[in-house]
Amino acid sequence: MRVLxxxxxxxxCGLGVVEGSxxxxxxxxxxxVVRTSADADLGERLLSIEQRVDEWLRSHAPDTLAxxxxxxxxxxxxxxxxxxxxxxxxxxxxxxxxxxxxxTPSEVKAAVSGNGTADKAQVAAMVTRLLRLDARPKPADxxxxxxxxxxxxWRGAADQRLRAAAAAGGRPR
Amino acid sequence: MRVLxxxxxxxxCGLGVVEGSxxxxxxxxxxxVVRTSADADLGERLLSIEQRVDEWLRSHAPDTLAxxxxxxxxxxxxxxxxxxxxxxxxxxxxxxxxxxxxxTPSEVKAAVSGNGTADKAQVAAMVTRLLRLDARPKPADxxxxxxxxxxxxWRGAADQRLRAAAAAGGRPR
Numbered sequence: 441m442r443v444l445x446x447x448x449x450x451x452x453c454g455l456g457v458v459e460g461s462x463x464x465x466x467x468x469x470x471x472x473v474v475r476t477s478a479d480a481d482l483g484e485r486l487l488s489i490e491q492r493v494d495e496w497l498r499s500h501a502p503d504t505l506a507x508x509x510x511x512x513x514x515x516x517x518x519x520x521x522x523x524x525x526x527x528x529x530x531x532x533x534x535x536x537x538x539x540x541x542x543x544t545p546s547e548v549k550a551a552v553s554g555n556g557t558a559d560k561a562q563v564a565a566m567v568t569r570l571l572r573l574d575a576r577p578k579p580a581d582x583x584x585x586x587x588x589x590x591x592x593x594w595r596g597a598a599d600q601r602l603r604a605a606a607a608a609g610g611r612p613r
Numbered sequence: 614m615r616v617l618x619x620x621x622x623x624x625x626c627g628l629g630v631v632e633g634s635x636x637x638x639x640x641x642x643x644x645x646v647v648r649t650s651a652d653a654d655l656g657e658r659l660l661s662i663e664q665r666v667d668e669w670l671r672s673h674a675p676d677t678l679a680x681x682x683x684x685x686x687x688x689x690x691x692x693x694x695x696x697x698x699x700x701x702x703x704x705x706x707x708x709x710x711x712x713x714x715x716x717t718p719s720e721v722k723a724a725v726s727g728n729g730t731a732d733k734a735q736v737a738a739m740v741t742r743l744l745r746l747d748a749r750p751k752p753a754d755x756x757x758x759x760x761x762x763x764x765x766x767w768r769g770a771a772d773q774r775l776r777a778a779a780a781a782g783g784r785p786r
Contacts, residue, residue, distance in 0.1 A: 482715075483707025486700055510693050520683050520696045527659055527697025528704055534656025542655075 441596060442469065444502035444538075445589030446493065446529045447581045448510070450476055450485050450521035453529075454581030455493070457500045458571070458589035462598070466590060468571040469500060471582050486528050493532045505533040506592035508584070509542035543591050548584075551591035563587050614769060615642065617675035617711075618762030619666065619702045620754045621683070623649055623658050623694035626702075627754030628666070630673045631744070631762035635771070639763060641744040642673060644755050659701050666705045678706040679765035681757070682715035716764050721757075724764035736760050 441461055447454035453474040460466035474492045476485035497505070507530060510523045530540045546556035552566045564576045564583040570590055577583045614634055620627035626647040633639035647665045649658035670678070680703060683696045703713045719729035725739045737749045737756040743763060750756045 481703075481707065481713060482700075483703040483713045486704040487707045490704060519692075523693045523696035524700025524703070527655075527700045530654075530656040530697070531659040531663060531701055531704075534654065534660045540654060540656045 441504070441593050442500070442502045443589040443592045443596070444493075444496055444500060444505045445585040445587070445592065446505060446507045446526070447584035447588060448507060448522050448526035448529060449518075449581060450482075450489075450525055451478060452579060452581045453489050453492075453525050454579075454583070454585030455496055456577075456582060456585035456589050457496070457502060458586060458593055460590075460593045462594050465572070466570050466593065468573065468586065470496070471577055471586055473579060473581050482524070486524060489525050490528050490532055493529050494536070497532060497536050497538055502538060504592055504596060505529060505538050505540050506588045507540060507542055508548070508588060509544045511544070541592055541596065543588060543595070547595075548587050548591045551594055552587045560584075614677070614766050615673070615675045616762040616765045616769070617666075617669055617673060617678045618758040618760070618765065619678060619680045619699070620757035620761060621680055621695050621699035621702060622691075622754060623655075623662075623698055624651060625752060625754045626662050626665075626698050627752075627756070627758030628669055629750070629755060629758035629762050630669070630675060631759060631766055633763075633766045635767050638745070639743050639766065641746065641759065643669070644750055644759055646752060646754050655697070659697060662698050663701050663705055666702050667709070670705060670709050670711055675711060677765055677769060678702060678711050678713050679761045680713060680715055681721070681761060682717045684717070714765055714769065716761060716768070720768075721760050721764045724767055725760045733757075 442459045445456045456471040457469035476488045507526050533540045549558040550556040553562050567583050567586045568576045615632045618629045629644040630642035649661045680699050706713045722731040723729040726735050740756050740759045741749045
């Protein structure tokens with residue numbers, strides 16, 4: 441399973457592609473951060489994000505796009521930009537027929553570190569270990585995008601087993 | 614000046630096109646509401662909104678797209694959908710080279726009714742009167758989209774005069 445994780449944001453939007461399956465080593469396929477200028481128009485910024493996400497969907501052909509589920513944060517202006525960037529990512533994926541899943545920050549932290557309240561450094565350390573990287577991915581948006589993708593590789597496989605069990609008329613044990 | 618007003622939302626997204634200039638009667642060109650099902654995937658819902666806004670930009674050729682500036686509201690889930698729909702509208706406009714402006718709800722209310730804290734009924738009544746309609750546009754999203762467009766027709770003209778004065782080396786009086 442190959443997943444494109446998107447840590448949405450207008451100023452920095454993290455993109456990370458991870459390949460793997462539960463119980464097997466994970467592979468980093470690609471990671472990057474799209475940056476747009478706060479001086480640019482909102483539409484232009486969203487257009488840059490759209491184009492890059494679309495390029496990645498085309499060139500990396502992920503099975504799923506995983507995006508952070510946005511919740512209210514302290515800074516309302518930041519939340520709005522985050523929601524708009526996540527909407528654009530979901531839009532582009534839908535256009536290409538790629539399923540979109542969302543995970544909350546605590547689901548992602550719990551998946552990669554076993555602790556839903558882990559801090560950023562702990563998440564980055566686990567991402568580095570799980571992908572067998574030489575150094576932590578920087579900035580944090582890159583690391584967070586990879587964590588999202590890892591969360592989906594693991595949770596997506598579990599969801600598929602549950603669906604298969606349900607389709608077979610049984611109940612998951 | 615022709616303006617497409619967008620009252621953004623996932624469940625109901627209001628679209629209204631108004632033509633006019635300050636001091637002259639305004640004309641209603643078109644009004645509608647895009648509805649998407651809460652059962653559909655986020656990406657599919659945003660895709661429906663993208664397609665309709667794009668159709669309207671093409672067929673009505675507005676000079677400007679005016680969209681409500683989203684602020685924090687009580688229901689976080691609703692705010693996120695509103696922000697995502699507004700982002701998609703801004704994206705589509707940027708792709709077609711149509712300038713995007715934002716107005717806050719209180720700016721819109723003040724523009725059409727003279728009162729920044731006017732209620733929805735008062736705004737709808739003024740929209741009906743200013744566009745010389747036989748009945749109030751329904752639902753409220755349609756009325757709000759038209760109010761946004763009217764606000765921009767009037768404020769946009771004022772902004773243009775200020776820019777022209779500044780460009781001429783003078784100061785606006």
